[in-house]
Amino acid sequence: MDTAQNQSKTPRAATPAIKTAAIKVEKIVKRYGDFEAVKGVDFEVADGEIFGLLGPNGAGKSTLIRMMTTLIPITAGRALIGGRDVSKEPNAVRNLIGVIPQALTSDIDLTVEENLSIYAKLYSVPRAIREKNIAEVLEAVDLTKWRGAQTKTLSGGMRRRLEIARGLVHNPQIFFLDEPTTGLDPVSRIAVWEMLNNLKKTRNLTMLLTTHYMEEADRLCDRIAIVDHGTLVALDTPVGLKQSVPGSDVVEVRFNREDDQWMERLRALASVTDVQSQSAGVYRVLTSNGSQTTTQLVEMASRLGEQLTSLSVQNTSLDDVFVHYTGRQLRDEQVKHVFSMPRKGEM
Ligand SMILES: Nc1ncnc2c1ncn2[C@@H]1O[C@H](COP(=O)(O)OP(=O)(O)O)[C@@H](O)[C@H]1O
Ligand SMILES: [Mg+2]
Numbered sequence: 001m002d003t004a005q006n007q008s009k010t011p012r013a014a015t016p017a018i019k020t021a022a023i024k025v026e027k028i029v030k031r032y033g034d035f036e037a038v039k040g041v042d043f044e045v046a047d048g049e050i051f052g053l054l055g056p057n058g059a060g061k062s063t064l065i066r067m068m069t070t071l072i073p074i075t076a077g078r079a080l081i082g083g084r085d086v087s088k089e090p091n092a093v094r095n096l097i098g099v100i101p102q103a104l105t106s107d108i109d110l111t112v113e114e115n116l117s118i119y120a121k122l123y124s125v126p127r128a129i130r131e132k133n134i135a136e137v138l139e140a141v142d143l144t145k146w147r148g149a150q151t152k153t154l155s156g157g158m159r160r161r162l163e164i165a166r167g168l169v170h171n172p173q174i175f176f177l178d179e180p181t182t183g184l185d186p187v188s189r190i191a192v193w194e195m196l197n198n199l200k201k202t203r204n205l206t207m208l209l210t211t212h213y214m215e216e217a218d219r220l221c222d223r224i225a226i227v228d229h230g231t232l233v234a235l236d237t238p239v240g241l242k243q244s245v246p247g248s249d250v251v252e253v254r255f256n257r258e259d260d261q262w263m264e265r266l267r268a269l270a271s272v273t274d275v276q277s278q279s280a281g282v283y284r285v286l287t288s289n290g291s292q293t294t295t296q297l298v299e300m301a302s303r304l305g306e307q308l309t310s311l312s313v314q315n316t317s318l319d320d321v322f323v324h325y326t327g328r329q330l331r332d333e334q335v336k337h338v339f340s341m342p343r344k345g346e347m
Contacts, residue, residue, distance in 0.1 A: 021044040021045060021080075022046060022206035023044065023079070023208060024079070025043050025064075025078075027041075028078065030063050031075045037063045037230050038064055038230045039229075041077075043232060049206055050196075050200055050209070050221050051209075051221060051222065051223055051225070052208075053065075053208070053227050054224050055228055056228065056330050058229075061179075061227055069097055069099045069176050070093055070094055081096055082173060082174060096172060097172050097174045098167035098175045098176070099178075100175075100180060102210075104159055108150070110151055111148050111151065112149055112154070113138075113148060115162060116162075119169050119170070120133060125169065140195070141165040141195055143165065157185070160192060161191075168203075172205075173205065174205070174207075175199075175207045176208050176209075179210055180192055182212070189213075193219055193220055196209075218238045218317075224236070224241060226322060226325055228325070242316045244321070245286065245316050246274065246286065246324075247273035248287075248290075251290055251297065252278075252310070252311070252314065253285060253311050254308065254310040255281040255282075256308075258280040266285050269287075269297060270289070270296055271289035271292050273286045274286040285297075286320060294313060
């Protein structure tokens, strides 16, 4: 926050960089012809923070990352990375950042070490430091043993880790990761999460990552911005986001048959703030009093002679937050094509 600067009316100098947020985006817009992919987004990321952009496919996450990392021009507004204006000082910005794009881009015909070495040279890392950096990043992503292996022999998760190592080989301060675990199996995904958490602790990195996995955002991020149709619809800590949704508990109920009237009946129970239909006969009931709602639900079912096949009380999740802010479910309509983690109760 540079309030002092805002108060004094002196014009902002492009350089030298002032001590400020690691990332600052102001009313940033991207238009492709008539189509506005990013519609005036503002946010700041503090030094050392892990910040998540969470949203469905097509929300504008990659477009935001590409603008912040100098890969595509900004239509309007501006982005400051480490205090440097991306449009005015792209080279200064490139030296501060590491970028892991959404697609895998390491060369499969090279060894792990060769992939890192090429990148280090590209970033003009001096020869003397190159060896040391490569050894350190390999250790950080747990690929030391695979140093001489052909990249094509690595699993998807290992290749993702190699790309993360490659993005760190020039010791950037600010790290951008576009969907770092999309397409990975659950075990590899957890390994990547652990690795990113370790990197945060050991390297004092600021990280901005995009994801459409609620659980990923919840586990990794200090703060999360929910992006939908090119706008930022909510921004807070995971806990803050969950608290912002009316109803602190979720009762998940499964009836043995579907009925047009379930929705209405559930809404009429005491303390209920919202009801979402999950699938035939399955509902998520948001309530400010889980135990009261549960008791009433059981009474209602027995009064009607209906059977409940399952009933569980959980805390509000980021899924509920997403539905609350966008009116849609993220995973159902958007994540079908990729592997998704089995949810509680489906294992
Ligand atoms: N080069 C482009 N030309 C036209 N439209 C684009 C281009 N790149 C992305 N888009 C559109 O912008 C929107 C946001 O895309 P993107 O940033 O890739 O979303 P996300 O990464 O959240 O899935 C989408 O509707 C996409 O089709
Ligand atoms: Mg994307």
